[in-house]
Amino acid sequence: MSILVQTVTRCPVCGAEAFSYTEFLYETPYFGNVVVSTGFCRSCGYRFFDVDYAESGNPTRVIFKAENGEDVSKSLVVRSKTGSIKSPDLGFSLEPGPQAEPFVTTVEGLLYRALDYAESLKALEPESARRVDEFIEEVQRAIDSGGFTLIVEDPLGKSVIIPRRPETVRIEPLGST
Ligand SMILES: [Zn+2]
Numbered sequence: 001m002s003i004l005v006q007t008v009t010r011c012p013v014c015g016a017e018a019f020s021y022t023e024f025l026y027e028t029p030y031f032g033n034v035v036v037s038t039g040f041c042r043s044c045g046y047r048f049f050d051v052d053y054a055e056s057g058n059p060t061r062v063i064f065k066a067e068n069g070e071d072v073s074k075s076l077v078v079r080s081k082t083g084s085i086k087s088p089d090l091g092f093s094l095e096p097g098p099q100a101e102p103f104v105t106t107v108e109g110l111l112y113r114a115l116d117y118a119e120s121l122k123a124l125e126p127e128s129a130r131r132v133d134e135f136i137e138e139v140q141r142a143i144d145s146g147g148f149t150l151i152v153e154d155p156l157g158k159s160v161i162i163p164r165r166p167e168t169v170r171i172e173p174l175g176s177t
Helices: 069-074 107-124 126-145
Strands: 002-009 019-028 032-041 047-053 060-066 076-079 084-087 092-094 103-106 148-154 160-162 169-173
Touching: 019 160, 060 069, 060 160, 069 103, 069 107, 069 126, 076 107, 076 148, 103 107, 107 126, 148 160
Parallel strands: none
Antiparallel strands: 002 019, 019 032, 032 047, 060 148, 060 169, 076 103, 076 160, 084 092, 084 148
């Protein structure tokens, strides 16, 4: 990964000179060069996120198998507004929606989000606490040692996994089985 641009500039929404803008370049085995742009305005809170590919636009399903802890901590997930992420093994899914925040994070970071969500669910629904505890234990094991699959689907092909090891990822056109 390399940083192409890192600057603080005028916010396109409120006009304050408080918009931090960064462009990262990732070289990936399947998607060619991927440019991720992120921006955040300290004045009004406006967030910007975009992903650009040398070649893209096709509906894709990315299947990622984490085999060990390093695959988890060193592989990246780029989720656009239209992407969904699920793990049938771990039993969670993240659907796109009107409030879907695009993000880029490590697979580990994604699982920590799932843990945070589980903790808040436990507070809301004490009656399901035992089931949630089991989920939490399983996700913690997955963070430490892998052994699960993540499936990322995006009709615009803008959500990807940038794996630590290329052999852990398989790409299919979406709509095929
Ligand atoms: Zn602003």
